Amino acid sequence: MNARISLPQPETGQGPGLWGVLNQRRSRRRYVDRALSLAQLSQLLWATYGISGARGDRRLRTAPSAGALFPLDVYVLVNRVADVPAGYYQYQPEDHVLVPAGHEVDPQALRDACLGQSMITEAGAVFCLVAVPDRAVPRYGERAHRYIGLDAGHAMQNLYLAAEALGLGCCAIGAFRDEAVNRVLGLDGVRRWALYLGTVGSL
Numbered sequence: 696m697n698a699r700i701s702l703p704q705p706e707t708g709q710g711p712g713l714w715g716v717l718n719q720r721r722s723r724r725r726y727v728d729r730a731l732s733l734a735q736l737s738q739l740l741w742a743t744y745g746i747s748g749a750r751g752d753r754r755l756r757t758a759p760s761a762g763a764l765f766p767l768d769v770y771v772l773v774n775r776v777a778d779v780p781a782g783y784y785q786y787q788p789e790d791h792v793l794v795p796a797g798h799e800v801d802p803q804a805l806r807d808a809c810l811g812q813s814m815i816t817e818a819g820a821v822f823c824l825v826a827v828p829d830r831a832v833p834r835y836g837e838r839a840h841r842y843i844g845l846d847a848g849h850a851m852q853n854l855y856l857a858a859e860a861l862g863l864g865c866c867a868i869g870a871f872r873d874e875a876v877n878r879v880l881g882l883d884g885v886r887r888w889a890l891y892l893g894t895v896g897s898l
């Protein structure tokens with residue numbers, strides 16, 4: 696079992712200009728075989744769903760969320776990241792750490808469940824946005840399902856922009872067999888289910 700990984704502090708000040716990053720953002724599906732750095736992984740995770748402040752005793756994040764309920768969990772399948780053993784981890788935004796997810800994920804099985812999209816195994820890391828409806832359904836009922844999808848879109852766009860800003864390639868993946876992906880990721884498909892994946896790799 697891999698150990699908990701402390702992530703370096705993310706950059707929150709300087710960075711490439713937003714307009715240029717927006718103008719350049721594209722879905723990039725071909726990656727070279729060069730590991731991501733731990734600093735890059737840290738920045739990508741923070742940008743996707745990290746803590747950026749507080750309101751009262753409520754932590755706020757880089758992505759907006761209906762009712763500030765944050766009904767997603769972010770997992771990452773590490774294929775090639777320097778100083779991080781390959782494996783499947785959960786991102787814990789409160790402490791900005793990765794913890795082993797307690798479940799082994801076979802990258803090839805995940806690729807197969809995603810209709811054979813080869814970027815799954817070629818990426819340095821695959822980000823998995825997992826829906827946790829119990830955080831939003833008690834307040835919003837049926838409408839929670841709409842909000843969860845909208846929240847995931849915000850987080851994925853953050854991942855895209857962060858990857859672009861770091862000179863990395865990113866591609867969203869929504870085309871997959873739900874049951875197969877949930878099985879590969881160890882999710883029950885009801886209380887926790889795979890909503891949206893994103894690959895990031897070196898260019």
Ligand SMILES: Cc1cc2nc3c(=O)[nH]c(=O)nc-3n(C[C@H](O)[C@H](O)[C@H](O)COP(=O)(O)O)c2cc1C
Nearest residue numbers: 720721722723724809812866867868869870871891
């Ligand atoms: C909800 C959603 C699901 C997507 N799923 C996939 C996918 O499974 N595989 C893929 O290669 N691209 C996927 N994409 C990327 C789109 O193909 C891409 O955004 C579109 O072609 C526009 O290109 P651009 O992102 O380079 O501007 C997805 C994008 C979105 C927003």
